[in-house]
Amino acid sequence: MRLAARPVGQPRPGDWEHTEEPVGEPGEGEILVRVKYLSIDPAMRGWMNDAKSYIEPVGIGEVMRAGAVGEVIASRHPRFAVGDHVSGAFGVQEYCLSDGRGVAPADPELAPLPVHLGTLGMSGMTAYFGLLDIGRPEAGQTVVVSGAAGAVGSVVGQIARIKGCRVIGIAGGERKCRALVDDLGFDAAIDYQSQDVRKALREHAPDGVDVYFDNVGGDILDAVLTRLARGARIVVCGAISQYNNTEPVKGPSNYLSLLVNRATMTGMVVFDYADRYAEAVRQLAEWRAEGRLVSVEDVVDGGVSAFPDTLLRLFRGENHGKLVLAVAGG
Amino acid sequence: MRLAARPVGQPRPGDWEHTEEPVGEPGEGEILVRVKYLSIDPAMRGWMNDAKSYIEPVGIGEVMRAGAVGEVIASRHPRFAVGDHVSGAFGVQEYCLSDGRGVAPADPELAPLPVHLGTLGMSGMTAYFGLLDIGRPEAGQTVVVSGAAGAVGSVVGQIARIKGCRVIGIAGGERKCRALVDDLGFDAAIDYQSQDVRKALREHAPDGVDVYFDNVGGDILDAVLTRLARGARIVVCGAISQYNNTEPVKGPSNYLSLLVNRATMTGMVVFDYADRYAEAVRQLAEWRAEGRLVSVEDVVDGGVSAFPDTLLRLFRGENHGKLVLAVAGG
Known part of the structure; x- marks a missing residue:
């Protein structure tokens, strides 16, 4: 899902273009991730504006930025093996080639994958x-x-x-x-x-x-x-x-x-707190395991093409808890 | 000068009433101060509103609150002698009876009296x-x-x-x-x-x-x-x-x-910094003595009756530096 236009006011489906392209092969030091869940966030609206902010805007024609979790299906990276589950800014797409920067493990035994985008994300x-x-x-x-x-x-x-x-x-x-x-x-x-x-x-x-x-x-x-x-x-x-x-x-x-x-x-x-994420994940996971912290996810089916509609749900206040879009089944 | 009405928008002279009353004699533990200069401050506008703020509003019929410097002309207070110069919230009036709370010495040798309302006030x-x-x-x-x-x-x-x-x-x-x-x-x-x-x-x-x-x-x-x-x-x-x-x-x-x-x-x-005023006065007076800190006062003559006009000068941006109203001559 590539950004096609800069919205004025509420975004519309035509602000993105859904393209189909061949999936690449990972080069040396890269992984190929099959995306399973996308994190749908209010901040996405800001990333669509061409304005100075805390992060670069998404360029016209670029894949829409999104946090996601997925499974490594090919790896030429020493830190990741095929079958590993990982989280990272994989974007609104079904497959993502990544050099591993900003990619973290997402242990499905610790919590269901959508929780790695919400409470533990x-x-x-x-x-x-x-x-x-x-x-x-x-x-x-x-x-x-x-x-x-x-x-x-x-x-x-x-x-x-x-x-x-x-x-x-x-x-x-x-x-x-x-x-x-x-x-x-x-x-x-x-x-x-x-x-x-x-x-x-x-x-x-x-x-x-x-x-x-x-x-x-x-x-x-x-x-x-x-x-x-x-x-x-x-x-x-x-x-x-x-x-x-x-x-x-x-x-x-x-x-x-x-x-x-x-x-x-x-x-x-x-x-700004990236160097302390591990501390927070450890503490949040502990509270969750003790039953003191309840994770609420609102998982929407529909895949990448459902992204525009799903994002708009946020602005209508229709989500309850962490809004997540399932891409390729859990 | 007593508050007569709560202004809506810009205050008008009729919001205060100028009354003449006999000057009292200090009781035990009190001083009588002849007011020499009044501090004219933007915050005075807020004190005229009947709204929750960081300080009680001035009541209708009460003497308008103002910081001031003056001379002790009668004293039954152990800390103050006749002839001492002092600063305090003496109000928009020519004479003030005070129990000495919130009253500080204002040494005219350290700086001219208006400076005790400005840089050192x-x-x-x-x-x-x-x-x-x-x-x-x-x-x-x-x-x-x-x-x-x-x-x-x-x-x-x-x-x-x-x-x-x-x-x-x-x-x-x-x-x-x-x-x-x-x-x-x-x-x-x-x-x-x-x-x-x-x-x-x-x-x-x-x-x-x-x-x-x-x-x-x-x-x-x-x-x-x-x-x-x-x-x-x-x-x-x-x-x-x-x-x-x-x-x-x-x-x-x-x-x-x-x-x-x-x-x-x-x-x-x-x-909130009252317990550290002495530290600040010492430092500011030192910088002033060294010539590193220039005090700018805008002293208006005219006495208590000129108070409404003088206050309005602030909101028209006509003052240059600390606006001070001379009451009884320096």
């Missing part, structure tokens, strides 16, 4: 480092996370619970909100579709919000800003509400609450 | 702690300050120079900008009234902005956000462009630059 890394390094929650503090039913948010909330915090999730729809409390152990959930977020925060966070992990931006960020506790930390991880904007991004009108509350708002990009 | 404290503790500039880095010709900004820029940084000031008008470079040693100045701030920042900060000390908010904050260096620190000290708004505050549309650049935006309130 970039989503889990983002949650782990964003919450613990930037948010620095302390036991007894109140942590709020938006996009709470999503791949990152669901892990953020559960880590905060493990750390002894009171956790409030903000998500869209009653079903998602119920699952946060019933299945993931959140203390409370706010349905932004049917509830007044400010009012609900007043009720659920009477002493203010110590850490806010923001995946959505927009009005929800503004609502949380009105409820900050003294010295609060806001982790700016994303702003899915703003990614398809054709108008300028809505800045947080209530940002002067940072001044009143001596609070801080900090951006994070998970790639 | 709350403005200097704000610059010192905001820049050094929150901004954490390193030698060779680029520091940008808005409201650069004002009481806080002029000190921020000079401290950054002392610390070996490249300093760019943003101010309104050619005269102010020229003074920043010629008199205060800034490396460059941008006149937001006549220049395109983004373009000028591209020119003067080609490697990006490491520290931004924001006194103004609004469009200038948005412009600086487009030029952040990796790991930049934004100090949110004020937002004078937004204080008289009757519409909601303009949030920074470009706040996602925090994410792209792993940057941080932190609010500060000088009162």
